[in-house]
Amino acid sequence: MRVYNVEIFDRSFVLKGHTNVDDIQFSEDYLSPDVNDLTVLNIEASPGDYIRISDADMEYFGIIDSVTSKDESLVELKYKSFLTLFDTDCLFDTDLQGGSTSLEQMLANLITSMFISNTDTSMNVAGLSVTTTSTTADWGFNLKSDTQNMHHCIINMLNVLVIRSMEQYRVRIKVVPNIQNQSIVLQIGTNANDPVTVEADLPNIISKNVVIKETNNDVNKLVVYNTEDYTTTRTYYLHPNGTYNTTNSNRILPVVREIRGTAPERNGSTITKTFATMANSEAEEVFGSIEYNNLIELEMLNEDTLVKPYNLEVGQVVNVISDGMTYPSILTGRKVEQTTTLIFGTVRLDLTKRLKRGI
Numbered sequence: 001m002r003v004y005n006v007e008i009f010d011r012s013f014v015l016k017g018h019t020n021v022d023d024i025q026f027s028e029d030y031l032s033p034d035v036n037d038l039t040v041l042n043i044e045a046s047p048g049d050y051i052r053i054s055d056a057d058m059e060y061f062g063i064i065d066s067v068t069s070k071d072e073s074l075v076e077l078k079y080k081s082f083l084t085l086f087d088t089d090c091l092f093d094t095d096l097q098g099g100s101t102s103l104e105q106m107l108a109n110l111i112t113s114m115f116i117s118n119t120d121t122s123m124n125v126a127g128l129s130v131t132t133t134s135t136t137a138d139w140g141f142n143l144k145s146d147t148q149n150m151h152h153c154i155i156n157m158l159n160v161l162v163i164r165s166m167e168q169y170r171v172r173i174k175v176v177p178n179i180q181n182q183s184i185v186l187q188i189g190t191n192a193n194d195p196v197t198v199e200a201d202l203p204n205i206i207s208k209n210v211v212i213k214e215t216n217n218d219v220n221k222l223v224v225y226n227t228e229d230y231t232t233t234r235t236y237y238l239h240p241n242g243t244y245n246t247t248n249s250n251r252i253l254p255v256v257r258e259i260r261g262t263a264p265e266r267n268g269s270t271i272t273k274t275f276a277t278m279a280n281s282e283a284e285e286v287f288g289s290i291e292y293n294n295l296i297e298l299e300m301l302n303e304d305t306l307v308k309p310y311n312l313e314v315g316q317v318v319n320v321i322s323d324g325m326t327y328p329s330i331l332t333g334r335k336v337e338q339t340t341t342l343i344f345g346t347v348r349l350d351l352t353k354r355l356k357r358g359i
Contacts, residue, residue: 002022002024002055002302003020003021003022003055004020004021004022004024004053004054004055005018005020005052005053005054005055006018006019006020006021006038006040006043006051006052006053007051007052007053007054007179008043008044008045008049008050008051008064009049009050009051009052009179010046010049010050011048011049011050011125011126012126012182013050013126013127013179013182016043016044016045016049017043017044017045018043019040019041019043021038021040024038024053024336024337025038025335025336025337026038026053026060026079026335026336027333027334027335027336028060028081028314028333028334028335028336029332029333029343029348030081030083030163030166030172030314030332030333031163031166031167031332031333031346031348032163032348033080033081033083033084033087033158034080034081035065035078035079035080036062036078036079036080037076037077037078037079038053038076038077038079039070039074039075039076039077040074040075040077041073041074041075042069042072042073042074042075043075043077045064045067045075045077046064046067047064047065047066047067048063048064049063049064050062050063050064050082050177051063051064051077051079052177052179057302057303057310058310058336061082061175061177062079062080062081062082063079063080063081063082063084063085064077064078064079065078065079065080066078082175082184083158083162083173083175084158085115085125086111086157086158086161086162087156087157087158087159088114088156088157088158089154089155089156089157090110090114090154090155090156090157090161091152091153091154092110092143092152092153092154092155092160092161093151093152094143094144094145094151094152094153095151095272095273097139097140097141097142097143097281098138098139098140098277098280098281102132102135102136102137102139103136103137103139103165103169103171104132104133104134104135104136104171104188104189105132105135107130107161107162107165107171107173107188108130108131108132108186108188110157110161111128111130111186112130114157115128116128116129116130125184126182127181127182127183127184128183128184128186129183129184129185129186130185130186130188131185131186131187131188132187132188132189133187133188133189133190133192134171134189134190134192136169136171136190139168139169140280140281140284141160141161141164141168141281141284141285142281142282142284142285143155143160145265149265149266149267149268151265151272166314166315166332166346167288167346168284168288169190169288170190170191170315170317170330171188171189171190171315172188172189172190172191172314172315173186173187173188174186174187174188174313174314174315190315191313191314191315191316191317191330193313193316193317195316195317195318195319195328196312196316196317196318196319197318197319197320197321198298198307198318198319198320198321199321200296200298200320200321200322201321201322201323202306204300204301204304204306204307205298205299205300206299206300206301206339207297207298207299208296208297208298208299208322209295209296209297210294210295210296210297210320210322210323210327211294211295211296211347211349212294212327218256218293219238219256219257219258219286219287220237220238220251220252220253220255220256220257221235221236221237221238221251221255221256221257221258222235222236222244222257222258222259222260222282222283222286222287223235223257223258223259223260224236224259224260224261224262224279224282224283225259225260225261225262226261226262226263226264226275226279227261227262227263228263228264228275230261232275234246234275234276234279234280234283235248236283236286236287237249237251237252238251238252238287239251239252240252244283244287258286260282260286262275262278262279262281262282263275263278264278265278292328292329292330292344292345292346293345293346293347294327294329294344294345294346294347295343295344295345295347295348295349296320296322296327296329296343296344296345297341297342297343297344298320298341298342298344299339299340299341300339300340300341300342301339301340302336302338302339302340304340307342309334309340309342310340312331312342313331314331314332314333315330315331315332316330316331317329317330318330318331318344320344329344329345330344330345330346331343331344332344332345332346
């Protein structure tokens with residue numbers, strides 16, 4: 001029997017209570033964070049407190065969402081990912097896309113300004129710091145200014161920046177708490193671990209669900225018109241290896257075409273972003289995350305010694321072998337109950353999650 005340690009800390013890392021449980025159920029979905037619940041013997045806790053659930057192999061660190069007394073001896077805790085701290089609106093400078101600031105540094109700068117060095121000190125998170133572990137220079141989310149020529153827009157930080165950074169560029173935010181040092185370090189970057197191979201047809205896999213988005217049913221040709229004259233165009237083609245460019249060869253057929261329109265960005269009469277740059281942003285939005293456009297769920301024992309599920313981290317590149325085919329993917333979530341289900345890929349089929357992410 002596995003025994004899990006449950007600890008509650010306030011925002012100053014003061015221990016408010018702790019208990020042990022032998023039955024734990026929670027879901028960590030980086031692309032669509034869930035609210036989990038846990039019923040324990042009465043323990044002091046308040047919304048906004050930190051919760052840490054751990055055993056010898058794993059650690060979950062999150063934020064208490066609500067506390068409900070079930071009876072005189074039991075309390076229900078609802079908790080969510082620490083990353084939901086970023087489920088808030090922010091002002092984004094659209095000129096940062098594809099510019100001199102890397103994706104990782106942009107996220108670090110934004111988090112610092114909002115949660116570390118905010119002039120409204122009540123928004124700052126005690127002990128929080130950020131560090132970047134990789135550099136992604138050529139990036140963009142095709143975000144446009146809310147007002148023409150002002151190069152700023154108001155967006156949800158979690159849904160638009162944090163989640164899409166993972167979907168399109170494998171850039172994750174890894175939360176590393178250190179209660180003893182009263183610190184939380186956010187490591188921003190791609191998962192640098194070597195790719196691993198998981199064989200989904202071996203006996204250690206209790207169940208599997210493999211959903212592959214067939215690219216021949218998705219858009220594989222994009223035509224972008226310059227809306228200033230509707231005569232200038234750029235055409236992009238998707239290739240079988242998941243890459244795309246303007247080269248009309250080795251294409252995916254039959255053709256499934258999409259047409260979009262965009263225009264150069266200007267500051268008065270000066271072009272600040274060319275039509276080609278703007279068209280590239282449209283193409284990135286259409287084709288950017290095609291490489292891991294799948295959903296693979298593999299259920300195994302919590303103590304599985306072949307896959308070692310607790311050793312795999314979000315953003316880990318994997319090659320899943322199923323029915324003789326190899327599918328490249330990335331780890332994007334897990335469900336922990338009596339067994340562990342690892343979730344790979346950027347596709348979500350659950351209707352609630354699809355609506356939540358605007359799919």
